[in-house]
Amino acid sequence: MTDNGYQKAEFDSESQQHRGGSGANPLVKLGKAVGRGLVAIPTFMATKLPFFGMMRHSTLGKLLLMFASLYLIAVGSLYVYSGEIYPFGKDNLIFKSSAASSDVDPNQVYPSGFDPHAARLAMLENPADEQAFEWKDWMDLKQVEQLVEAANKTRSIWPVSWGEKDPFKDMEMPPKHAGTEEQQTMVGDYYLLTRCPPPKKVILLGDKRIVNTYSPEELERRKKEKENLKAQEDMDSNTKEPEDSKEENKAEGDKKEKDDEKKEDKKEKRGSDKDTLLPELASDKLEDKIEVHIPREQFIFNATEVSKIKPGMTEEEREHARIVKTAVEYVETSDKHFREVPLKNDRAGHGVHYDWRFFNKLRHGKDHEAFMHHLIRAWADFCDQENILSLISHGSLIGWYWNGMAMPWDADNDVQMPIMELDRFARKFNQTLVVQDPKDGNGRYLVDVSPWYVERGRGNGRNVIDARFIDIRSGIYLDITGLAITGAETNRVNCKNYHFYPISDISPARRSLYEGVNVYVPNAYESVLLSEYKSARKSTYGSWTYTKDIRLWVKTEQCQNYKVRDKKFTKDNELTRYGACDSDEIWKEFNNTREVTAVHDKEMDLYADLEQLTDPDSQEMSDQKKQEIKKKFADLLRPFYARLRYDPR
Structure with missing residues (x-):
């Protein structure tokens, strides 16, 4: 061999x-x-x-x-x-x-x-x-x-x-x-x-159906186990003395009634907060979700405490505690959890943007953009349905900053979570297959959380990514990283890749539109961007230029001779052939995205209004003014914006 x-x-x-x-x-x-x-x-x-x-x-x-x-x-x-x-x-x-x-x-x-x-x-x-x-x-x-x-x-x-x-x-x-x-x-x-x-489970978005899943052999084993248990219970009940049986049945009936009451109480309690760490996410009013305040304790991870098995825990919680305890024991020698695709002659490193299990070919251009678009839409819908807080970050945040869209050259999507939200996410959703709402497309996505998220330092450097949301049709994924307090500065948080932020830059998280769906961005998004990318506000990148008139990134060389503003639009504000740099592709892209990119411009104006409310010289502005701005935000974010890319195969 x-x-x-x-x-x-x-x-x-x-x-x-x-x-x-x-x-x-x-x-x-x-x-x-x-x-x-x-x-x-x-x-x-x-x-x-x-x-x-x-x-x-x-x-x-x-x-x-x-x-x-x-x-x-x-x-x-x-x-x-x-x-x-x-x-x-x-x-x-x-x-x-x-x-x-x-x-x-x-x-x-x-x-x-x-x-x-x-x-x-x-x-x-x-x-x-x-x-x-x-x-x-x-x-x-x-x-x-x-x-x-x-x-x-x-x-x-x-x-x-x-x-x-x-x-x-x-x-x-x-x-x-x-x-x-x-x-x-x-x-x-x-x-x-x-x-x-x-x-472990399948979640059908849109239908809001959750199904626990097993291999056919395991499902059959569980079925037989339940049948044998029921048969044994029936046999035991038939062998009891009549009087004893009568008394026991009454006792069992009373116990069942109390258990049902407890279940209802528990169900009602969980239903009130919808099993979330952040109350704003559970609100039925969109205005309440415009800002989500993240308590400082959500950035503190105590693995010893999380791994304790306590009375009253559900089986899900007990299993999670055992997993965390085991992960803590072996994290120092942990192997790389996420594996990508090593390809021959891949000098540009395209293979690192695909999960090896679901890869079937490299995707380029509009095909890649389509997969990325459906990936973030499904993720946003999943987070909204299950009250999960994530904030778009890194390259995705740069794209959002300019026009509320992914940059055409970006290879993947990135989000961050407070560490305790990531811990809850791991407990409830690790190894879940999420099926896209059919009104959007036919995407299927696997949630995969690395057990090594319990290490909040860089560790051995093999597992700086904490979780992924993976498109099983292509292997393209969304990176998920946790934010935690790890050093002496108790008001600064960081991911494993040495990105540090003041908590006030992250919280409150702000609801916004990205690729036509509701997401959250950091509070001080410009400060966050500039701490990572000094040139984040430059309107050129490589061979690309951001064109404000059409709110799109275009090839610099392709549009360098089309700069006369009066020739770009008709009197009815329709883009002309000249305005599209004599390109059918740019013309189609503008008309496809013009609604959501226009919404983004309005959002940025509202953010400027919100900034004034935090200015010490403007404290006389009432809470009523803030609520008015939130209502305007909600009016922008409430409509359903149809998908912007075709459903890829």
Whole structure:
């Protein structure tokens, strides 16, 4: 075995040719010769060897010879033809693009026969709160499934076996060595099909349905366990004395009534705050959510306290405490939790922006923007439905600052959370599959929280990202990092990547519009940006320029000769061809985004008004004025703004 599974597979798909074609490799030719030889063996044995010659003259001998002949013919045929469905030797095609050997186009995410809507609809139709989950129902894993089935069928025919040729044996999961896009896609798909555990629950946005999920085997085990428990209870109740049974039934009835009352009290209590650490998020009035004040204690993480199991805890809380305790014990030697995609010839490092399990190809341009857009929309809807506070940060915050949109060159989305909100998020939602509201699209997203978030310093440097929200259709993700007080300065918070902020720069969090959906941004957003990016207010970046007239980032070279303001718009304020730099793409982009970018400009004016309320010289301004500004904000944020990008596949 080599130390590199990819080397053994000889990842050079361009140099390999389709088996059986004009460039069939020597191994296949040898296989055909072997097959012809195997077919001739029974005749040779019968004519040249005395024992087999004698067998020819008996009925039993003839039957045995016939069986041996058929068996050897079958083995020879498989050896010759299984190259089409099963790879042998060093020219292993299991990692090769199937473009030449399959009817499935590798550029399609949804090949013919896979319905991406079916799993969601089936889950909705099933009233059970516990359901079976298989990744192949939610993703197109048909190609690797066929390869696995073929390998299982052809790897051995008793008594002949070539099990040592198992093409999946040396596959690295996660991959450590660089491969092609097709190769790394196969690695992720194989892991999902054969090894990846199911999510703990599925949340259907829009329908507001939550379903606990298990593997089919685990669900069946739980079902039998419940049936056995019920049968035992029935048996015990039937063997009791009548009087004893009567008294016990009354006692059980009283106990059940009290338990039901407790459950209702608990339900009512949880319903009142909707299980949130921040009361403003639970309000039904949008005006109350415009500003969310974050208490200082939300930035303090005490792992020892969190890991204590206390009376009255739910099973979810007890399990979380155990996980935190274990993580604290092993965090110093922790391995990297999140793994990306190492790609050959990837000098720009595109592969680091994809999760290895769900990667299927690099996305560029409008295709990438579409995935990013749906990712942040689904995240914002998820946070709103479940009362989760996150603040957009880093590159995403720069994009918001300029026009309320992601910058066209940005590779991922970033958000931050107060550490205790991140802890609650981990407890309630880790390993949850979030299904996008169908009015927006068909996205499916996995919540994955690293157990090493319990370390609030940089640690060994392998786990500066605390959690991710991952698009399982593409592998593109949203980075989530916690903010905590870690040093002697008790009013400053930081993430693991040495970004420090005064708490007053973060709180109160301000509600705003980003990519057409409601999000939160830091209180002193300009101060936060300038602490990280000294040039955040510059209207040029690389080959891009921000054009205020159309509120878009455009290529500098493309628009440098279109600067006459009077020529850009008609009397009806419609963008002209000149104003769009003679570009159909810019014209379409402006008309697609003009509503939400105009809202952003109005928001920035309202933020300026709010700033005046915090000015010591303007303290005479009443709370009524502040409420008026909040109402104007709510009026801007209340409408539903339709998606701005197509639903990608």
